[in-house]
Amino acid sequence: MPGFQWQMQDSYLEVTKRGGLVRIYRNQRPLGLRTIGLTDAKVKGIAALQALGWRDLTLTAAEDFGSYVQLEAVSETKGVRVYPDKVRLTVAMDNGQLIGLDATDYYAFHHTRDLPPPRLTLEDARRRVRPDVRLGENRLAVIPKTGGQEVLCYEFRGTRQGEDYLIYISALNGSEEQIKRVINTPRGEYLQ
Numbered sequence: 747m748p749g750f751q752w753q754m755q756d757s758y759l760e761v762t763k764r765g766g767l768v769r770i771y772r773n774q775r776p777l778g779l780r781t782i783g784l785t786d787a788k789v790k791g792i793a794a795l796q797a798l799g800w801r802d803l804t805l806t807a808a809e810d811f812g813s814y815v816q817l818e819a820v821s822e823t824k825g826v827r828v829y830p831d832k833v834r835l836t837v838a839m840d841n842g843q844l845i846g847l848d849a850t851d852y853y854a855f856h857h858t859r860d861l862p863p864p865r866l867t868l869e870d871a872r873r874r875v876r877p878d879v880r881l882g883e884n885r886l887a888v889i890p891k892t893g894g895q896e897v898l899c900y901e902f903r904g905t906r907q908g909e910d911y912l913i914y915i916s917a918l919n920g921s922e923e924q925i926k927r928v929i930n931t932p933r934g935e936y937l938q
Contacts, residue, residue: 747854748762749769757774757775758771767853768798770848770850774845775838778840779840781840782841784810787817787839787842788805788808788817790842790843790844791815791844795835803819803820804819804820805819806827810934811933813838813839813840814836814839814845816834816846817834817835817836819832819834820833825885826861827885829887829889830855830888830889832852833848834846835847859888859896861888862918866900871920875902875913879911880906881903882903883903884900884901884903886899886917889914889924897914897916898917898918899914901914902914909928911925911927911928
């Protein structure tokens with residue numbers, strides 16, 4: 747993605763050549779003492795995204811590094827999360843300022859999608875998950891596959907033998923597309 751780069755004092759900015767879109771922003775200023783909590787940082791992150799014109803993004807992950815929090819947001823259309831359209835942002839915990847943004851994935855993969863209606867019902871997809879998995883949250887989601895392909899899936903969050911998982915079942919043919927183990931740490935959740 748060709749573009750232009752600027753650096754001034756502690757700030758770095760990359761703007762795409764085509765369209766003049768901010769792709770990467772970093773403010774590497776010294777960070778002060780933590781004065782806000784994770785909930786406030788998430789609110790500030792969403793407000794920053796909306797101020798930048800992204801109104802259809804939903805926060806999906808947060809990783810707390812003490813003096814700053816890294817957030818991930820994905821596009822959501824008609825209740826369907828579109829994971830390839832991801833934006834990462836960094837919020838300072840001293841004052842809630844946006845100090846980092848990486849929209850590379852969003853600009854690389856975002857396009858108008860004509861999502862087909864699911865051929866399987868939620869219950870049909872649920873029956874394809876192992877019976878010993880205790881299921882919780884579920885939603886429709888578009889996930890990336892190798893070769894730049896995407897697939898519409900039912901995303902299930904479940905627990906088996908004390909471990910949390912995200913399980914993706916194709917909403918079109920019922921195949922198991924992906925399973926990710928969720929690892930909980932003091933800084934946040936990691937997917938494996």
